Amino acid sequence: MTDNPGILIYLFSFLIVIGVLVFVHEMGHYLVGRWCGVKADTFSIGFGKEIAGWTDKRGTRWKVCMLPLGGYVQFAGDMDPSGSKSSDWLSLPAEERNRTFQSKSLWKRAAIVFAGPAINFVFAILIIMGFVIAYGTSATLPVASAISPDSTAAAMGMQPGDRIISVDGEKIELFEDLREKIMLIPEQEVEIVYERDGQRFTRQGKTGVQILKDRFGNEYRLGLLGMASSQVEWRPVSPLEAPAVAVDKTIGIVDQITTTLGQVITGKRSIKELGGPLKIAQASGEQFKLGLESFILFVALISINLGFINLLPIPMLDGGHLMFYAIEAVRRKPANAKVQEWAFRSGLALVLMFMLVVTFNDLSSFGLFRSISG
Numbered sequence: 001m002t003d004n005p006g007i008l009i010y011l012f013s014f015l016i017v018i019g020v021l022v023f024v025h026e027m028g029h030y031l032v033g034r035w036c037g038v039k040a041d042t043f044s045i046g047f048g049k050e051i052a053g054w055t056d057k058r059g060t061r062w063k064v065c066m067l068p069l070g071g072y073v074q075f076a077g078d079m080d081p082s083g084s085k086s087s088d089w090l091s092l093p094a095e096e097r098n099r100t101f102q103s104k105s106l107w108k109r110a111a112i113v114f115a116g117p118a119i120n121f122v123f124a125i126l127i128i129m130g131f132v133i134a135y136g137t138s139a140t141l142p143v144a145s146a147i148s149p150d151s152t153a154a155a156m157g158m159q160p161g162d163r164i165i166s167v168d169g170e171k172i173e174l175f176e177d178l179r180e181k182i183m184l185i186p187e188q189e190v191e192i193v194y195e196r197d198g199q200r201f202t203r204q205g206k207t208g209v210q211i212l213k214d215r216f217g218n219e220y221r222l223g224l225l226g227m228a229s230s231q232v233e234w235r236p237v238s239p240l241e242a243p244a245v246a247v248d249k250t251i252g253i254v255d256q257i258t259t260t261l262g263q264v265i266t267g268k269r270s271i272k273e274l275g276g277p278l279k280i281a282q283a284s285g286e287q288f289k290l291g292l293e294s295f296i297l298f299v300a301l302i303s304i305n306l307g308f309i310n311l312l313p314i315p316m317l318d319g320g321h322l323m324f325y326a327i328e329a330v331r332r333k334p335a336n337a338k339v340q341e342w343a344f345r346s347g348l349a350l351v352l353m354f355m356l357v358v359t360f361n362d363l364s365s366f367g368l369f370r371s372i373s374g
Contacts (some may be wrong), residue, residue: 010281021046024045026043026045029112029113038112039076039099040060043073044072046069048066065091069277110322116318118308120307120310128246136234136235140176140230142177144163144164144228147159147227152225154226156204159196162196168191182224183222187208188206188207191203195352208224210222250304253304265304272361276358277358314350315346316351
């Protein structure tokens with residue numbers, strides 16, 4: 001018997017993850033749009049042919065379509081990607097025109113667009129809040145479990161069991177704080193205060209350096225101390241503390257995403273490491289098999305990724321719309337309609353190319369092309 005979940009579990013769990021997160025994302029757009037007085041013509045989960053649907057009393061068509069890789073809310077009057085005021089829009093009766101997306105002020109249109117990614121972050125934060133209240137949170141303490149020979153820590157006389165108190169006068173509470181501080185100061189003089197058996201020692205020395213090279217030959221210098229820590233402490237979290245803890249963890253995940261994306265762009269990481277829908281489906285099935293708790297946390301992680309990606313300033317994504325609204329705010333008038341049209345076409349091409357690349361990566365990681373080549 002295998003430990004890998006079957007194809008049906010992959011598919012089922014993937015549809016749950018994508019369906020829930022797309023619904024949450026589009027519901028953000030829908031609710032803020034409704035609050036701003038905009039009529040929604042369509043609320044769709046998926047693209048293509050409609051599988052099931054109904055029309056509510058406000059005239060909104062709610063539907064589920066065959067291709068579940070996304071969704072959309074079609075607001076009244078939103079006849080093209082740029083949302084420009086076309087002749088068809090101008091010919092609408094005044095009452096009907098006032099319920100369209102284009103009729104609203106700049107800040108309302110921006111709020112409607114921003115609400116989708118924002119609610120993905122809020123959704124993830126609420127999930128994380130529930131978990132930290134129920135189980136607490138882990139923290140790696142700045143206590144040495146191992147000291148590398150010939151390292152800065154060894155030269156300072158540190159031993160396993162020593163606890164870092166401060167670096168250059170800055171208090172250190174977690175190992176992550178220490179690592180981030182040291183990484184930024186390669187080959188620089190540093191003052192470290194550490195504690196052993198209740199006695200404090202103050203030592204000075206020069207940090208080590210780790211030189212990383214990307215595929216373009218660029219060098220990156222990271223500071224090293226030569227100390228590892230494996231001492232993890234679980235801390236209870238009260239309901240009052242939970243929002244701050246959840247937000248902090250969400251910010252940490254976003255920081256990891258931006259770092260990884262930056263490393264791919266600069267060549268420090270291979271683009272082959274990027275995964276797409278098939279990888280998400282695989283991970284969904286694996287987390288589903290691990291249990292409900294792991295699966296729900298995975299949903300929160302993907303929700304953060306979805307919110308982040310949609311805020312990228314790429315036309316066709318929410319971030320692209322917000323970019324044009326920012327231009328409109330500065331210019332006091334919208335960008336040229338032709339410019340917007342070509343920008344959105346280019347954005348669509350970029351998104352499609354990205355999807356092809358990550359799908360190719362997924363198929364490669366599953367060994368499809370090795371099988372074909374024999």
